[in-house]
Amino acid sequence: MNARATPSLRIARLVIENFRTFRGPTEIAFTSGGAADEMPVFHGANGAGKSNALAAIDLFFRVASYWLSKAVSTGGIKPLDTALKLRWDFRDSHFGLSMNHRSWPPGVRDPQRIEVHFDDARLGALRVTLTPSGNDVILGLEMATSSQAKSWREPKGKTVSRLPSKPGAPPWEAPTENGPQDDEISALKNAIEAPLGPGSKPFFLLDARRRDFRGIGEGGPHEEGASTLSSATAERLLALATSLDPEETERWRIFVDLIHRFKTLSDREISVLRAPMAGGEVTDLRFEVRGKQILRLSELSSGEQQVVALVAAVLTSRAALVAIEEPEMSLHPENQELVRDILREQVQRGVVDQIFLESHVQVFDGPEVLRFSRSTEGETLVTRQPSRSDRELRARARESGADEQWVTPDGYTRLPSEMRNNLGLQNGGYLWFLRSRPEGRWEAWTEAELDEQLGLGGTSSKDA
Structure with missing residues (x-):
């Protein structure tokens, strides 16, 4: 893999306030004194708020990307409150951003805040704020001002107004005319929107139950067809398999090698092609035992389809951060362990910065896990605890x-x-x-x- 020029997006700490089941502010620590976790694991009963935490990360990057895009295209947002005042029926298809009252806890209309503290000191910490205002919502982007947030500096001779902070919280600075300069905002935009280079994205969420995805700049769920992969994932696999670019060719080789690590698929040649379907064509995978049998992806067992979907999602998403809901679905315990090892290897190789897992099994656990629960008032509570595995x-x-x-x-x-x-x-x-x-x-x-x-x-x- 080529060396990257942008900072890592690995998250060390997340703070969520007034988002769905998070009232808050609720802190989720992805580190225990050292470097941030390579693969944080969320445990908890259904409805405890695990998916809401992943949705908060997703919303953070959508809002930040949208805000930075507007800031760069307009040469700086001045003043902020009028430039990004959006109506509640606002929709943006590219960033997948929409305004919805339902993302607030019942009866709450206070500002919604999602605060991300990155492991890389060059990024420091960023916070997005969504503030209801009558028929509109105001989007805000702020950054922590500290000696470690090296990319952001206070201009000489100017005063930066800071928002009130709670004890122990960092001071925050709104990037207006008194804040970071245009070149710094452009650098942040590039780091957030294309962290792994052109065509990459900050965050990719895979729903392993439906083998589907939600990614910035891509469409909705896949249509019915022969392939059980989303159409976008299948197209990305085809692009890898047919590319003349050495890095893309290497990704396809890695994909095939990883699939061959699973016993029942180890002897099959893998290809990807477009096949005719009613009303058009569909891109699908073929698994062949030379001279004996050719199977489409949909003809593999549910566990084998799960393996292909998980590996394809991580290798083709071109995302710095990948989240997977219930990766254990349909997998034998031995294959769960193999998937765990493969996912961890991709972080260590630098294919992705961090992988979040929402799971109901302990196979994926590291030394510590994040345990989600709901209070009697319906509020999500999160604690970092040692793994129960012995x-x-x-x-x-x-x-x-x-x-x-x-x-x-x-x-x-x-x-x-x-x-x-x-x-x-x-x-x-x-x-x-x-x-x-x-x-x-x-x-x-x-x-x-x-x-x-x-x-x-x-x-x-x-x-x-």
Whole structure:
């Protein structure tokens, strides 16, 4: 991959206020004293606010990109409150930006703020603000003024008015005529809108359940057809496969190599082409065992389709930040681990700056995870906690012949709710299966019980 000229967009901290289930301000830390997480993992029950946090990041980049585009095209926004006063029915198809009352918490019309603190000191921190004003909403963009935000400096002989700050919060500066100069605004625009070079984007959100995406500058959901990929992803794969550009050719080679790491696809030649369909053509993938069988993507198993969609999304999105909702869908546990390793490798290789995962399994966990919950008032709460995974315990359990199954609060293992309650797994957890001695009967154990069984306490069991 070519060296990049723009700063990394990896996020170290996110603050959300008055957005959907976030009242706030609610801080989400993607670091614990060191560098920001390569692959933050969100855990929590359905409706806890995980998707809303990803939507807030998405909105941040859409608003920032739109604001910076207007600032550069008009030679600077002066004054800010009139230049970006938009009506509630405003829509912009390129940036995918729309104004909607429903993104505020019920009964709240205070300013909506999304604050991003980047890991790269050259970017520092930026905050977008959406302020309701009668039939309009006012968009604002501010940046932290600190010694670490090196790209932004206070012009000599001018006074910069700062917004009131809460204790511990950075001072903020609105980029008007007293703020950063036009060349600095242009540099920020380039860093945000094209972080990986021409044609790239800041943020890409993949809904793994529908293998679909939402990206700046691209259309809506894919139409019905032979391919289970979105039309934009399929077209990007075709462009990679047929390109004469060495970097694009290398991306196609990496895509094929990664797909071949999965056992059931390891012996298939992969090609991408346009095939005739009713009313036109569709771009689709072909998987061939030479001289024996050719399969379309839609004819692969659901797990194999998931593998292709995840790898294609990361490699073709050309996004600095990638978010994936429920990457574990349809995947065998062994393939979940392989997907985890592949995703982490792409961050380490610099293909993407950071990957966010919203998951209901622990396979993807790092040392710490973000746990989402809802208060009795319906407000999203986020805490950073050590991962519950215990690798040593798992290794000892498997040596004893135990297998494990993740149980989610929604019962993805299809256990009856009464059984989950009796096992104390209302909030999810691991259920382990061992063959008892001497009867040879299978028994189900919770993690705490297994801990005791392996010599750390007394013993007890529950028959499966």
